[in-house]
Amino acid sequence: MAEAKYPSIYVTADIVLLTIRDDQLQVLMVERGREPFLGRLALPGGFVKPNEDLREAALRELLEETSVRIKPKHLEQLATYGAPDRDPRDRIVSVAHLGVLASLPEPTAGTDAAEASWHSVTEMIKKRLPFDHSAILKDGLERARAKLEYSTLATAFCPTNFTIGELRRVYELVWGKELDPGNFHRKVLGSEGFIVPTGKERQSGRGRPSAIYRKGPAKTLHPPILR
Amino acid sequence: MAEAKYPSIYVTADIVLLTIRDDQLQVLMVERGREPFLGRLALPGGFVKPNEDLREAALRELLEETSVRIKPKHLEQLATYGAPDRDPRDRIVSVAHLGVLASLPEPTAGTDAAEASWHSVTEMIKKRLPFDHSAILKDGLERARAKLEYSTLATAFCPTNFTIGELRRVYELVWGKELDPGNFHRKVLGSEGFIVPTGKERQSGRGRPSAIYRKGPAKTLHPPILR
DNA sequence: CAAATAGTGTCTTTCAGACAATATTGT
DNA sequence: ACAATATTGTCTGAAAGACACTATTTG
DSSP states (O other), X not given: OOTTTSOOBXXXXXXXXXXXXXXXXXXXXXXXXXXXXXXXXXXXXXXXXXXXXXXXXXXXXXXXXXXXXXXOSEEEEEEEEOOTTSSSSSOEEEEEEEEEOOOOSSOSOOOSSSOEEEEEHHHHHHSOOSTTHHHHHHHHHHHHHHHHHHBSGGGGGSOSSBOHHHHHHHHHHHHTSXXXXXXXXXXXXXXXXXXXXXXXXXOSSSSSOOOOEEEOSOSBOSSOOOO | OOTTTSOOBEEEEEEEEEEEETTEEXXXXXXXXXSSSTXXXXXXXXXXXXXXXXXXXXXXXXXXXXXXXXXXXXXXXXXXXXXXXXXXXXXXXXXXXXXXXOOOSSOSOOOSSSEEEEEEXXXXXXXXXXXXXXXXXXXXXXXXXHHHHHBSGXXXXXXXXXXXXXXXXXXXXXXXXXOOHHHHHHHHHHSTTSXXXXXXXXXXXXXXXXXXXXXXXXXXXXXXXXX
């Protein structure tokens, strides 16, 4: 093809990885190990290899740049950011991904050289992040918010077994507003295939024990759970 | 950065441009002028230039490859396709876009070398298109279908002035099913800022004359118009 | 018992969808 | 008058949201 006429472009895969920790919506960030923006907090990501799919690249970078061993329960492409000046040095097009994970047993961890750490999404949204990572994070958050309405994405924030109260907390933290426990309960159970009972009960804390559920087979919610 | 370690990748911008012509949902295709797949029908698109935004590239390719002078009323990024083997020769990542246009006065037209022509979406969906263009077209169609529900995208298929009947026809053709005229009428008028009356009336054909509307200021529909 | 959380019941409003009825034109 | 399209009206059922109420646990 036109190899000479069209100088190639560097392609990276970045990822907005969300989880809920300490009753907070958090995002995984890495401390940049090289210029530009050395030492600054940025979204994890890196160059796509010649024979690698975009999704693979996002997953690999997650493993390399951070010590996140467990794969995200959910991973989807978000959007591609390609403004010519988005990187001050080279022309780099970034294919951003959105990932969602249940809170890990081991908190931050940091085996490799790169420092990976969880941060409050609210705080990261306020900060000015390097490159166009502020826009990417904002878009990722909005995507997650929107998908809670009509998809079963919320279960990706939960461990295998969870209570309706925990699921509700996911919605509350991502949407940033409290929901009526009673109405939520009914809506979730009324949405075909969203969650299935395990038969088990109890769990933690004070108050009446709750039934324990697992993710159901549904991918989309009928009817949806609106913001 | 790692220029040596990470061989660059070619980036193209492709576009699924939809319109309604001859009471049919149609998509703009070009006849490929070079290998691979020389002579085959494919989605318009081409290489992103070094200092060009992705959106710009999509628009430029549309102008270059086809004689579509008028800009699409709507243009958004669809998704990025980057399977390593999606192009049999080089590693090419394609940032696909979705465009929507009102039916042009001049039908196909074809000034440049490349042959551009409108085709029934239904037929193109059935066909096996080169590269992964079948998947891209399918995704583009699904995006358009979904966006009719909660956005004002449908008006992008219409000229400046249109009747509710014409707007309904957009929904019917994109969704592939007939809608109740009465219910549609009420829903559209009840959706804040979707369309505004021009005061004018009449238009064409048989039957009671219809009021003429223009696109309103709203971007999203409250309440939505569900499939 | 008080506080906390889980879960159920009730009521009002909104809206979707089916379908009937009326309005106004061209043939 | 008839066919076609626009527009309005009526009814039923689903679901959202507010909120009261019951159930069951811990402290």
